Amino acid sequence: MSSQAHFSGPRPLVGLPACVKPLDGQDFHTIGDKYVRAVALASEAIPLVVPALGDLLEARAIVARLDGLVLTGSPSNVHPTRYGQGATPEHEPHDEARDATTLPLIEAALEAGLPLFAICRGHQELNVALGGTLHARVHELPERLDHRRPQHEEMDVQYGRRHTVRLSPGGPLAAIAGSEEIQVNSLHWQAIDRLAPGLTAEGLAPDGTIEAISVTGAAAFALGVQWHPEYKVLEDPVSTALFRAFGAAARERRGRFAQAAQ
Structure with a gap:
């Protein structure tokens, strides 16, 4: 897959909240290189790392300066008190500074119609921000697959395709992917339990785990996936298509606001 430019004009500015x-x-x-690189290469945007400073940042002010927001994966989990559960060792590790940063950013982004792409932990954050809950250890539930990362030294094995995801016919994910069934590199041990009001399930793993969501009635791109399209983004057509679609939405927003400012 070529990395040559597919868009013209100024590149949009995309924020990616960091972990602590x-x-x-x-x-x-900190933030994984593969996320900022995917935004730069496939979305053809300028990635901007947003520090996890919580209340020291004003979410609406940040969103007003951005053309898109990407919520990345992380080894940490959303703190269970954020969705009404008590903290146990099964919920660890935590990153409460990230929670305090991303959850207000999600609310502000959706309020402003900012294009939003949520990946892995970000997919779970999106569900929590809108009032949903999470399973702490989905692999321990009856009849569920073991979605955890393979214990292997090679990254291509760790991030290899694990299972299929059935996408909702006629939904935004199926339209971008050009198919109603795809193979994904999903690796996680927490997952969506109760889907938040305002979200639509767009893709299911064979065991029923919700692997893709959309913000119902969103004015712009607002999708979450449990898998990792950022990994070697230009080598997988569906991954490339997802970041391209997000980049197109961010570019459209930048153009619209630039026109309004003239």
Whole structure:
């Protein structure tokens, strides 16, 4: 798949909230290279890492400066108190600074009609932000698959395709993918339990796990996937199509607001 430009004009600005990770007694704001690279390559946008500063940031002010928002995957989980459950070791590890940053950003983004692409932890954050709940360990539920990352040293094995996802006929994911069944590299141990009001399930794993969602009636691109389309994004046609569609929505928003400012 070629990485040559598919869009013309100024590149949109896309925010990607960071995680907070301790190292040598200090906290660092971090984000996986594959996410920022996918936004730059496939969405053809300028990635901007948003620090996880919680209440020190004003979500609406950040959203007003962005053309799109990508919520990334992470080793950490949304803190269970965010969806009405008590904290247990099964819910760990946590990153409450990220929760305090992403959940208000999601609300502000949807309020403003900002294009939103939620991946893995981001997919779960989107559900929690709108009032849904999560399973702490989906692999321990009866008749569920083991969705966890394979314990293998090779990244291509860890991020290899694991199972099919059936996409809703006529839904936005099926339209982007050009198919109602795709193979995905889904690796996680938490998953959506109760789907939030305002979300539509767009894709299911063979065991019934919700692997794709959309914001019902959203004015712009507003999708979440439990798998990892950012991994080697230009080598998988569906992954490329997802980031291209998100990039097109961000570019359209940038153009619309630039016109309004003239």
